[in-house]
Amino acid sequence: MRHLHAHRNPKPAQQRILPYACLLSLLAFTGCQARALNPAGPAASAIASLWWVMFITSTLVFIVVMVALALALRRRDVGDRGRGLSRSLVTYGGAIVPGIIVVGLMIYNTYITVQLEEPPDTPVTTVRAMAHQFWWDFEYVDYGFRTANEIHIPAGQSVMVQLASDDVIHAFWVPQLHGKRDMTPDHVGQIWLQADEPGTYQGLCAEFCGMQHAKMQFLVIAHEPEDYQAWLEQHQVIPPVPEDPRVFRGQQIFLGSECVYCHTVRGTNATGTLGPDLTNLASRRDLGAGTLPNTRGHLAGWIIDSQQFKPGNLMPPSPMDGQDLLDMLIYLESLR
Ligand SMILES: [Cu+2]
Secondary structure: OHHHHHHHOOOOHHHHHHHHHHHHHHHHHHHHHOHHHOOOOHHHHHHHHHHHHHHHHHHHHHHHHHHHHHHHHHOOOOHHHHHHHHHHHHHHHHHHHHHHHHHHHHHHHHHHHHHHHOOOOOOOOEEEEEEEOOEEEEEEOOOOEEEEOEEEEEOOOOEEEEEEEOOOOEEEEOOOOOOEEEEEOOEOEEEEEOOOOOEEEEEEEOOOOOOOHHHOEEEEEEEOHHHHHHHHHHHHOOOOOOOOHHHHHHHHHHHOOOHHHHOEOOOOOOEOOOOOOOOOHHHOOEEOOOOEEOOHHHHHHHHHHHHHOOOOOOOOOOOOOHHHHHHHHHHHHOOO
16 A cells, blocks of 8 residues: 555656666667768768758757647637638648658658769779578679679779578668668669778668578678778789698699688689689688687687577588698688
8 A cells, every 4th residue: 555655756856857868878879889870982972961951850840849739738718810820820830841841851751862873983893792591702703703702892983782582581781881771682782882991881781581691790890992902903913822831732722622612712713602702701800700810719719610609590510630630720821
């Protein structure tokens, strides 16, 4: 009885406001984190400005409507003059002003959408992106090589990316550079990427595609134009036959194991395409589409049993003798 009674006592105003204030500040914090509102290229900037215009306009409309509502609730008998005023309020506030706002927003929206279709300048190259459960294959068609889970671009210039999927529906999204776009098995879509400044921009799969959807990430790395050229050149080199006996032994172990059915290393008879191209594996930042950092220890763990780190991914465990593993690691680390 006692606590029931206490419950009915009205709380002081501050206490009643507190939960709402907490919720609101939480919203503000998510805003700071949102990469899409922290654009780093022309397309994402256009999207962010569209968002801000929509947000500010609707906030203002909301405030005006709430004030009007509060005023209307307070008034009782309006009299003849009041009725005339309310009629014109309905005409202007209910039809003309909203009409102008909606049409204005529609025109602005169309303007932005058209801007998003085409890059500001002709793209410098085309990357063919193929989504797989649960990793990304990126083929630089003009240069004849492919890489995985990383796209490299020159800062300040645009690159066209063709989007397709090898299995289920995935979606390509680099929040700081552009909007989200589906990758489907039966249709080739496209999107362009451009970053204003050199830097690393996180990309992710934005359409639930199976067990390891959350660990299907990639990086867009924007370089100074000279560094981008150097990267392109480095990736066109076919790795030579290793001279170091240890590296050579590691290569023989790699080529003699089941890895070759799923992975490609250019210049060898490993030509599988079920898994990422490993020709430049050692130059990549992460393993397993953002699952692990690319260090020797993580690479060893990944090869022995990647299922521990990314359960349900399509690479089977490969138990291996310690010496063989070490030599193979040394070989894989030579693939830069
Ligand atoms: Cu996916």
